[in-house]
Each structure stands twice: as C-alpha cells, then as structure tokens.
Amino acid sequence: MQPLEKINSKKNKARYEIVLHTLLNKFEIINTELSMEENRIFIHNTSGRIKNMDSIQTKLVKKGCEPGYEMAMERINDIVGVRAVCYYMDDLYRVADTLSRHTDMEILRIKNYMEHPKKSGYRSLHMIVKVMITFSGKQEWVKAEIQLRTFAMDYWAVLDHQLRYKKGSLDINAKDGMEIEKELLDYAGALETIDKKMMKIRDKIEKI
Numbered sequence: 041m042q043p044l045e046k047i048n049s050k051k052n053k054a055r056y057e058i059v060l061h062t063l064l065n066k067f068e069i070i071n072t073e074l075s076m077e078e079n080r081i082f083i084h085n086t087s088g089r090i091k092n093m094d095s096i097q098t099k100l101v102k103k104g105c106e107p108g109y110e111m112a113m114e115r116i117n118d119i120v121g122v123r124a125v126c127y128y129m130d131d132l133y134r135v136a137d138t139l140s141r142h143t144d145m146e147i148l149r150i151k152n153y154m155e156h157p158k159k160s161g162y163r164s165l166h167m168i169v170k171v172m173i174t175f176s177g178k179q180e181w182v183k184a185e186i187q188l189r190t191f192a193m194d195y196w197a198v199l200d201h202q203l204r205y206k207k208g209s210l211d212i213n214a215k216d217g218m219e220i221e222k223e224l225l226d227y228a229g230a231l232e233t234i235d236k237k238m239m240k241i242r243d244k245i246e247k248i
C-alpha cells in the first residue's frame with residue numbers, strides 16, 4: 041500500500057490543478073453558450089478546491105477504509121471539487137445537460153439532492169465525473185465532483201457548513217440539538233418553496 045502522502049506529490053498537485061481549471065473553464069464556456077441561447081446569465085459564480093490530505097484521510101476513515109493512496113484514488117471522488125451557483129432550479133439541469141455533451145468528460149454518477157434532499161435538508165445537484173486532461177504529453181482521465189446549486193441552496197449549505205463546526209459540539213440526540221436540526225431542515229424546505237416560486241415568477245415575466 042502506498043502512503044496517502046503521495047497525493048501531495050508535485051505531479052499529483054499539478055494534475056489536480058489542471059482538472060480544477062479545466063472544469064472551471066467549462067463553466068465559463070457553458071455560461072457563454074447558454075446566455076447566447078437564452079439572453080440571460082445562468083451561472084452567477086463558481087468556485088473550486090483541491091481537498092487537503094487531512095480531509096481525505098478523515099473521509100477514508102469515516103468510510104471505514106485504510107487511509108492509503110490507492111484507497112483514496114478508488115473511494116474519494118471529490119479530491120477535485122467545483123461548484124457553480126445558478127439562478128433558478130431548472131438552470132441546474134440545463135447546465136448539467138450541457139456539460140454531459142462535452143466529449144472530454146464522462147458522467148459516472150449523478151446525485152440528485154434536489155429530488156431527494158439529504159436528511160439534513162441539504163439540496164444540490166452533484167455529478168461525479170471523469171475529465172480527460174493532457175498531462176506531460178499524455179492523455180489521462182481524472183475523477184472530480186461537480187456541485188450545482190441555486191443561490192438559495194448555496195445560502196443554506198454555506199450557513200449549515202459554518203454552523204456545523206458549532207453544531208459539532210452539540211449532542212444531536214439531546215433536545216436542543218434535535219430542535220436545531222429540525223429548524224435547519226424546516227428552513228431548507230422554506231428555501232425550496234422560494235426557489236420554486238422564483239421560477240414561476242421568471243416564467244410569468246418571460247410570457248409578458
């Protein structure tokens with residue numbers, strides 16, 4: 041078994057940087073293409089990160105895996121992760137569909153947390169993909185995760201993520217902890233309702 045530290049080799053770091061930029065570039069291309077077709081912008085902002093070794097190790101342990109290099113390659117899909125925040129819920133499908141037509145990318149799995157939100161209330165459209173890059177003169181496929189969210193989904197997830205550090209010390213089975221989890225779930229539902237209403241308003245305006 042090779043040590044997990046191999047993730048941080050110069051070659052791997054460069055490889056992941058290339059994948060990150062390739063995907064962020066795809067978002068820009070798609071935004072240009074869709075705004076030409078529909079006369080409006082689809083993607084408001086994008087971000088991306090390369091997962092650090094500690095997070096990879098924590099995730100492997102959580103999955104019950106030996107924290108080695110091969111295991112990370114096999115089980116961790118989001119070493120490279122990019123996110124696009126879009127305006128409306130149906131924009132996420134449109135962006136995903138446009139991405140799926142890129143021949144240098146293959147969709148391995150779609151996790152539709154809009155249709156099936158996580159029990160925390162988390163909503164988003166995740167795509168596990170493999171991206172083809174040319175690196176050191178050779179073509180290779182590298183796995184990555186794409187997260188597509190609306191503003192509302194992102195707003196909830198960012199606050200939830202921030203609160204999570206504080207929630208970490210809460211006993212979610214204790215009364216207070218359970219109440220907080222329930223409130224966050226309720227607010228995720230409320231934001232989903234707003235997301236749907238905003239889509240309706242957009243359609244109404246477009247008809248006028």
Ligand code: 0O2
Nearest residue numbers: 091115116117118151158160161162166196197198200201
């Ligand atoms: P970070 O900081 O975003 O990197 P799997 O490999 O499919 O078994 P995985 O990768 O945990 O499991 O899959 P999942 O749940 O589809 O995606 C995890 C990512 O989604 C998280 O990444 C978060 O970005 C986001 N996410 C999932 N659930 C929640 C949630 O309840 N609240 C918030 N705020 N975000 C969530 P990481 O690796 O946890 O962290």
